[in-house]
Amino acid sequence: MKYRKRNFGYKQRFLAFLVWVVLGTVVMPISLPWMSFGFAQTPSALVKRIALRIVQRKIDPASRLIRVKQGEALELVFQTDEVVDLHLHGYNRAFRVKPGEPAVLTLSAHIAGRFAIEAHRFAGNPSIGLKPKSNEITLLYLEVYPR
């Protein structure tokens, strides 16, 4: 492999190298929190209330995607025909819903992203679904968009 040295002195080359390192490794991580719009913004006073029914281990297709803007206050009211353990990813909230007792999940949507709400077990039974060995079922998605 041919190479030829250019006419740079050692100091200039070292400076070029430092500039390269600074740009590459320092600017990126530093800019991350500055450009990260994932942190809390002024919460709004209005509370969005959404009712969800879990029937036969599924949610109606029309309500499988909830879209909110970052900072909104959300109340998800779950009703079910079977005992179920639910888990909201990202916000890391877990709760149990029992038939006849609507469960309310109050949430301030301060983290932006696409988060799954999964059912971990139905009726206390770790294997769910009609065939054995299913683990989790994703019931719906919560998408929080930045403002």
Added chain:
Amino acid sequence: MFLVIPGFAVAHGFGQRYDLPLPLWLFVLGAGATVALSFVTVLVFFRKSVNQTPSAWIEMRPHRWVTRVAGIVRWIVIGFLLLSVVAGFLGDQNPVRNILPVVVWIVWWVGLALLSALGGNVYEFCNPWDVIYQSIERWHPRFRKGCWQYRERWGVWPSWFFLLIFSWMELVWDGRTVPEKLALAACLYSFLTWGGMYCFGRQQWLEKGEMFHVVFGLLARFAPLRIRVIENSPVIGFRPCAVGLLERITISPSAVALVLLLLSTVSFDGFMETPLWARVDFLILTASADSWLWTTLHLQEVEALRGARTLGLMIFIVLFRLIYALFCHSMLWFSSDNEVCVKDLSQRFVLSLIPIAVAYHIAHYFTFMALGLAALIPLLSDPLGWGWNLWGAASYSVDSGLVGPQYQWYVAVSAVVIGHVLAVYVAHKMAQQAFQKISHILRSQWPMLCLMVGYTMLSLWILSQPIVESGLSG
């Protein structure tokens, strides 16, 4: 009223990404920029003469203390990897509490790949198998020469085979989040690698059979940095990104297969999270009780899902090969050059697809890596999940909002577009090396442009699809 079940929420969630799909306007902007910049690149770098001067390195030798520190860092890295494997065997088997899955999938596979692509051939210097075998060689001269001759026609097929197995493990295998199984796999690979080094000689096996060396080496050709060792002291060289891919070495047919395999597995990883693939999962999950899956094949539901994934991976691999072969034939046909053969073309041009793969890697995995590295902080305090607190960070919990969606979108689209432009530039330069006449060069670029635009569009499309959680756990 609701009840929060403490500790339960920690039970799973390894490898989560919370990325929002690219908004339509950004997708269209990215696609438009891709196509427009492709033409601009070809026009700007079009030269009437085909004489090429090799691109110069700016080289410098660092201070002696840098070499010493690097030597120490090397052993620290290797020690860390060994401890992680030990943690895999002895520690808590919950993937969120054990350090090994994070080390293997995030630090090693994604992290080292990106480090190699952007920072050069660092892997050559901290390859644990290489370094340990070198120590063995120094201790006993018996190990310095291999037993048998490695035949040239075997090429890098061993690496290809290992990459295939590794990709399957990454995408389909249920043990990929089980620390003990990962540790076993690491031990098995170590045994095979050292065996190969003993049989064929350390350097030969490294260049042909040690999968990570071959893969990271290919990615390192894209980097603007290169470290060589001359007379026992390191020399660091700089030159523009992606120019290393133009170095005139012959790529064997097995290396072409390896590059295409790498591209197809990375793309399939993204494709598996799209709603389009979720339909396949859905078909299996809702198959009736007398479906042929259960009656004829006697499969469990999970096995059927895994089988579908394996089949999908195979189809992607074959599809990429066929499409690439098709485009190489088209290039030959368009250029109507009688002196070049398809095999030669396919070997020359395969490396020009690497910038797109690197760009997609960054776009797809950068939040995954950010969250994974943040998850590493509590794990470093408590690697085995035994309740230790070595640095006092064991209670640190990862903020899912670490990388904001807008930042992720802009980084993703910028990376994809820049990668595409670099790929087009490299392909154009390769065409100048392959063909003698200007008209042949220009005409042959049409199919290549189409292939690259198509591949970039696939990457953009995958990024714009909402992530659908798989039917498989972990």
